């Protein structure tokens with residue numbers, strides 16, 4: 001596998017423990033974890049491997065990708081076909097107003113902690129649903145309302161905007177850097193589950209500097 005294993009919640013290296021037929025992954029900080037798999041570099045081949053690891057779990061990208069934008073990073077939390085817990089992608093490009101922009105999209109089962117790590121928030125699962133949503137994105141024909149998540153008091157609190165909602169019974173996080181890039185998010189923005197995309201994926205550009213997370 002060209003992807004390396006890590007902890008979903010932090011950047012500490014994980015240890016692989018083989019117990020009979022089972023493999024357990026252990027983080028010095030978080031104990032036994034379902035591993036996070038991340039490529040050393042975003043490429044088409046590594047993404048094909050990512051989709052295979054994620055199996056039937058969705059992987060979302062903003063769609064269609066704007067000209068000049070590339071997929072700069074992705075990750076999957078899982079240890080086999082039926083235990084995928086989360087996926088993440090980052091697409092990066094530039095906007096006239098914001099300069100370089102990163103858009104991270106995480107979908108995860110409750111309690112995984114990857115979304116909170118990417119968003120830099122304290123709690124694994126966000127509390128949402130108060131007041132009107134910031135935006136409604138579209139996944140297939142379904143509108144998904146997303147609410148703002150405060151990063152106040154966290155390191156780098158002003159460098160990003162975070163919105164979160166629920167799609168297909170999982171958390172959906174979108175993290176935008178810089179914070180002003182939230183204005184790029186419009187109602188009817190489309191997220192495409194690229195796990196079933198097929199041939200058009202070949203056209204998707206990969207590479208470029210990955211975001212910090």
Ligand SMILES: [Zn+2]
Pocket residue numbers: 007008009010011012027028029030
């Ligand atoms: Zn950890």
